Amino acid sequence: MQYRTLGKTGYDVSSISFGAWAIGGTWGEVSEADAMAALHKALDLGINFFDTADVYGDGRSERLIARLRRERPEAFYVATKAGRRLDPHTAGGYNAQNLRGFIERSLQNLETETIDLLQLHCPPPEVYERDEVFGVLDGFVGEGLLRAYGVSVETVDEALTAIKHPNVSTVQIIFNAFRLKPAEQFFAAAREANVGILARVPLASGLLTGKMTPQSSFAPDDHRNFNRHGEAFDRGETFSGVDFETGLQAVEELRPLVPEGMTLAEFALRWILMFPEVSCAIPGAKNAAQAEANARAADLPPLSEEAMRGVAAVYDRLIRPQVQDLW
Structure with missing residues (x-):
């Protein structure tokens, strides 16, 4: 396993970490035994950073990670998110009272006194403009409820606005071979601001595993079944916003x-x-085998310039017209 510094947090985190959305919900049924096996295998292989959210399974994901802490002596970092429990999900809901309530609930679920990294969970765009929201988070750091905070965003513009706030330590953003815009328009600014980048949806909801076909089907409670057009949340969260058939074509060219x-x-x-x-x-990983397969990527040799150019060419021809201007 390789490790990199996570922006202003100073944490040295595994370059392949663990996204815990799949073990929480909306990815089909995952048994507790399989979820725990995945978490344990990740820790066995040197993964030391686990990313979850309070809405993943209504806290199930957080509670599974708390169980991992009880069962293992190794130290590891946990990032969670807050905000999506708001109903309605409006900018005005991102206030001190609501955020404190969400944080206290996550502290209870995670069985800890301090959250290593709290991320605003894809809030409405106007939240990134509000200094008072980030002032509230500064206050929670001062109280010891949080060690650091960041944001999880949908768009590059939101990321660029967020890092204008000096204590934003991290940005979680969709970045994969089907979503190149962050590298083109955000990474340089993040580097200058010493902001850590968490690449989420790295396999484009499974498209980039190469295991899907036109006949692939998904469980009713799997977002890849019910959110392809943004029916439940931002369409970009499912297959990175790429049309399924186009994604399959791009995979064959990769x-x-x-x-x-x-x-x-x-x-x-x-x-x-x-x-x-x-x-x-x-x-993400639903079982130990998937966690092991993910971890292997950290120790692979660098890709060739030819391969990097090839990925960019496939993106430019098939994917860019669908996603570049939307996120």
């Missing part, structure tokens, strides 16, 4: 770029790590 002995999923994760501004990629 296959010849994959070095011998490497899977497409490993290639896709290693591609993300070719960007030094990325602190870590956070693929």
Whole structure:
């Protein structure tokens, strides 16, 4: 496992970390036994950063990570998110009272006194403009409820606005071979501001594993079934906003770029790590085998310039017209 510094937090985090959305919910059924096996395997392989949210399974994901802490002596970092419990989800809801309530609930779920990293969970765009919201978070750091805070965003513009606030330590943003805009328009600014980057949806909701076909089907409670057009939340969260059929075509054009002995999923994760501004990629895992497959990418050799150019060419021709201007 390789490690990188997570922006202003100073945490040295595994370059392949663990995204805990899948073990919480909206990815189909995942048993507690499988979820715990995935978490334990990740820790076994040197993964030391786990990203969750209070709405993943209504706290289930946080509680599973708390169980991992009870069962293992190793120290590791946990990031969670707050804000999406608001109903309605409005900018005005991001106030001291509501945020404190969300944080206290997460502290209880995680069985800890301080959250390593709290992220605003894809709030309405106007929240990023409000100094008072970030002042509230500064206050929570001062109280010892949080060690650091950051944001999880939908768009590059939101990321650029967020890092104008001096104590934003991290930005979580969708970045993968089907979403190149962050590298083109955000990474340099993040590097200058010493902001850590968490690459989420790194496998484009599974498209970049290369295991899907036109006949692939998903469980009723899997967002890949019910959110393809943004019915439940931002469409970009599902297959990175790429039309499913176009994504399958792009995957076939990526296959010849994959070095011998490497899977497409490993290639896709290693591609993300070719960007030094990325602190870590956070693929999800529903079981121990998936956690192990994800972790392998951290120790693969660098990709060739030819492969990097090939990915960009596929993006430019098939993907860019669909996603570049939306996120």
